[in-house]
Amino acid sequence: MRKSLILFICIAAVICSPGLWNAAAGIGALSSASAVLYEPDSKRVLHGKGADSPRPMASTTKIMTALLAIELSPLDRVITVPEQAVRVEGSSLGLSGGDRITMLDLVTGMLLESGNDAANAVAFAVAGSIEAFVRLMNRRAKEIGMKNTFFATPSGLDEDGHRSTAYDMALLAAEAIKNPVIAKICASKSALIVFGDPPRKVRVTNHNRLLQLYPHAVGMKTGFTKKSGRCLVSAAEKDGVRLIAVTLKAGDDWNDHIKMYEYGFSLVELVAFPAQDLPDLDVAGGRVNKVALKMDAPPSKVLLKEEKSKLRAELSLPKFLIAPVKSGET
Known part of the structure; x- marks a missing residue:
């Protein structure tokens, strides 16, 4: 028997680029102080x-x-x-x-x-x-x-x-x-x-x-x-x-x-991250021994266009859950 459990999945964009403070070609001179x-x-x-x-x-x-x-x-x-x-x-x-x-x-x-x-x-x-x-x-x-x-x-x-x-x-x-x-x-x-x-x-x-x-x-x-x-x-x-x-x-x-x-x-x-296929997760001490995981929503992030190639999605889950676990819990 399985229950559906909604989890917030943390997917991080690993970016190492500084803020852009200097004028760049194409923006031109500004009139403001x-x-x-x-x-x-x-x-x-x-x-x-x-x-x-x-x-x-x-x-x-x-x-x-x-x-x-x-x-x-x-x-x-x-x-x-x-x-x-x-x-x-x-x-x-x-x-x-x-x-x-x-x-x-x-x-x-x-x-x-x-x-x-x-x-x-x-x-x-x-x-x-x-x-x-x-x-x-x-x-x-x-x-x-x-x-x-x-x-x-x-x-x-x-x-x-x-x-x-x-x-x-x-x-x-x-x-x-x-x-x-x-x-x-x-x-x-x-x-x-x-x-x-x-x-x-x-x-x-x-x-x-x-x-x-x-x-x-x-x-x-x-x-x-x-x-x-x-x-x-x-x-x-x-x-x-x-x-x-x-x-x-x-x-x-x-x-x-x-x-x-x-x-x-x-x-x-x-940039929208692709939806992840999530595994079932073991449950200890409950009436069921596994629950199905469901991503709440695929995350998105505003990025510099040049940063897209540097993205890495990481899925971090516990090894198991401890009962009680409610359907729809986050």
Whole structure:
């Protein structure tokens, strides 16, 4: 008598190649002071230029603000906008003190229209003050691994010490885009939100022109201040591969990102390991003496195309199992 046992089988890609930090033939010169092209599956940098140099990052800051809003507050929560939140310069959603708006619509307006008033309203709603929210931002940055980042504002307006690096912002983007709400908003060209007294519908438009210029772009966030210059954090997906690109202080960020993506997608591919035929495994102390093994799913990995020839699949199993063993156990 046999039972089916589902096991996670560890198949490792044995690769010994360093990250690629230097410009390669074909990518060309970039206009940005800092840039990085990051592959989050393998956590590999495919291209970097001043990637660890701290710089102001303008409204790309709002990626962190949105992430915390979604992680720490129900999206259907109705927020009453405090007067302090709307006293802010720069891009605005047009909120007034006393307006009522859901957290989801605040996040949508913040990511698409880049409303600084919306970012402040999120901070007050989540933490009670700008200062308390900034502490949450910096704590979350440490959790993500952003070692050269300091947040001083939820909006990204110029303020002393407010800074990050292209590499750190790529880590933030990789974390944030895993959230389906953020991914959906950032991929939208526009959206309808509701706020005001009385409530009114307002259409907000995505400032990220890369969605129109590059067919594989799937979103993220633009930014600009006089101090930071043009900043852009973006993501693109092609043939199962997701890449993250970041530029800070760029003269031509759209083309910088397209150049990096074309380069990156020419380098890497998603490699699926073949399904393995698994042996039956002995069971000690049970009502049956063998169980059939079933692979949960063949694993896959994003690799440099030149690495495919260096792959080695290893199957590691115990000599036997000790009862009780349940069908479908992993």
